[in-house]
Amino acid sequence: MRYPTQIKKKKQTMIHYGNRGMDLEYLINLSNSYYFEQDMALIYKKPTPIGIVDVGYTEKGKVIRQAYFKSPSTLDYNGLYRGKYVEFEAKETKNKTSFPISNIHLHQLEHVKRVLKHDGIVFFLILMNHHTFLLPGEKLLKFLETHQRKSIPYSYLMESGYLVKEKIDPPLDYLDVVDEIYFGGMK
């Protein structure tokens, strides 16, 4: 896994907007930039929705003086790949044996069902034990239906998830897995 020391150091001094997923997000953002530059896909991180309370004006223009974070009801990333709608969420856990489902909001699970119903591609990228797995939305929903558990065991991710290859560029080649699962491995 690529965790350059400077990223770790930078994190401590920068404002930390999310509690989890920062390292994974960083690698995904780099990968998305690569896909964009190579003209392979258009995938964007959605801005965190905010509620604006107060706006003011300065010499530099309009400025937000007070706002709060809203909780997202969709997933973090969406975009367009090979004509298809793609949406996914990045999650990481320090837990070594299982991924707590409480990490995923209930309304996000509802959203996953809707995306599948409308024939979109939807999945989770889960970083655990220094490996990133792509878990298709279908499999996550099936797991939740058939297991009365509050977490997904690491063994299940190993079995039913797809290991995302780490490369120099892109650092996390998750579209390679998307090709395999949703496009029959063809490019």
Next chain:
Amino acid sequence: MRYPTQIKKKKQTMIHYGNRGMDLEYLINLSNSYYFEQDMALIYKKPTPIGIVDVGYTEKGKVIRQAYFKSPSTLDYNGLYRGKYVEFEAKETKNKTSFPISNIHLHQLEHVKRVLKHDGIVFFLILMNHHTFLLPGEKLLKFLETHQRKSIPYSYLMESGYLVKEKIDPPLDYLDVVDEIYFGGMK
């Protein structure tokens, strides 16, 4: 066109984040809610991207104390309809004879080209003279290539655009036009 008086009145007292497109946006948002409730499509308005400068903590939780608006490089709305990626922008003008192209940012035009290249559906909804037209991205680009003009004449919109029907619910049934253009009129 449905412009209930209370919307107009409300506008004057609320904080006005954009300079244009508020009325049209309102009708589009209502239409998107309708499509969502009827389980027809998942279309969302992207949150305006902001740059956060300062975050504080209060009893109620984390609060943004200073932030600024970033200019968007993509279009306002995107989502999923019948398995396809859909992205569009809403624009309105009070000009009666032509739509100034300066309303559309250059990087947004670049984005339109990219979405088309990746086989997505991309268009503009333009409100002018109390009519809303859907102008496909392909047609906008072609117009710009073949005309040395800084605005799109209303006559061109009448000829090459598609009039969006106004209904009770949804107020602007733009997906009906999308069906006609991109799915051969079939549902």
